[in-house]
Amino acid sequence: MNIGYIGIGQMGSGIVRNLLRAGNTVVVYNRNRAKAEAVAKDGARVANSPAEAAANAEVVMSMLSDDHAAAQVVFGEKGLISGLQKNAVHVSNSTISTALAKRLAEEHQQHGQGYLSAPVLGRPEAAEAKKLIVAVAGAPSLVERVRPILDAIGRKIVVIGAEPWQANAVKLCGNFMIASMMESFGEAFAVIRKSGIDHQLFYDLMKDLFGSPVYENYGGAIAAEKYAPAGFALPLGLKDIRLVLQTADEQAAPMPFASILRDHFLSALANGQENLDWSSIAKVSARNAGLE
Secondary structure, three states: OOOEOOOOOOOHHHHHHHHHHOOOOOEEEOOOOHHHHHHHHHEEEEEEHHHHHOOOOOOEEEEOOOHHHHHHHHHHOOOHHHHHHOOOEEEEEOOOHHHHHHHHHHHHOOOOOEEOOOEEEHHHHHHHHHOEEEEEEHHHHHHHHHHHHHHHEEEEEEEEEOOHHHHHHHHHHHHHHHHHHHHHHHHHHHHHHHHHHHHHHHHHHHHHHHHOOOHHHHHHHHOOOOOOOOOOEEHHHHHHHHHHHHHHEEEEEEEEHHHHHHHHHHHHHEEEEOOEEHHHHHHHHHHHHHOO
């Protein structure tokens, strides 16, 4: 299949390589051309604009950092929407607001194009190893049309619903739960350390109790205080907590703990953690306990 891919960061590069391994033709675009050139050696062709990347694609996919970047790529000068053919499909892997997802669906429909939201759950190493979970939503016919592509990048495909924005709500709530787990580890480790107990021992107990790779991976990073290099930078975590609060407002569903997380992410940024992984939110609890 002819695929365009826009956004060749830590996640996008692994996804593109898996699309190529599955036998697809992939044209890529990234604002930082050097990142796009990095996957050219694997067989991708580099485009000069989002419109060019989309021009001959049956499906164009995107992985952008936030609403601003996603909107600029789609609606800006030489944007994706201007290059995409009628009846072709835009599949957004980006973690964006439900409001932007609704706008994208409407604008693509007006241009005779299809749109699906398909955010992914997993870190860069999961993207490289084809172990992502893909949450996809949109018209069932479009989902079935792109399923071979989704199968090429993930270990599990979950169809959320017929409205694209519903997949974004799922991704944001999922990231809220991961952030909540990291906050709970940070608070618990602070108590354990001040009690004179080996927090590595406590981590091993919790890993066995919950039996979750999320607990194992993030808990291990927090126990070892290994926050760099960032697999998912802390400012992006703050962005997602803000977006889940917006979604909660839209649905009139209070999320009081999300407000606490937002404040702790802000505290982390105020203390110079902008280049660390979002799991470094645990440092806020340590500071509050007088541990650093």
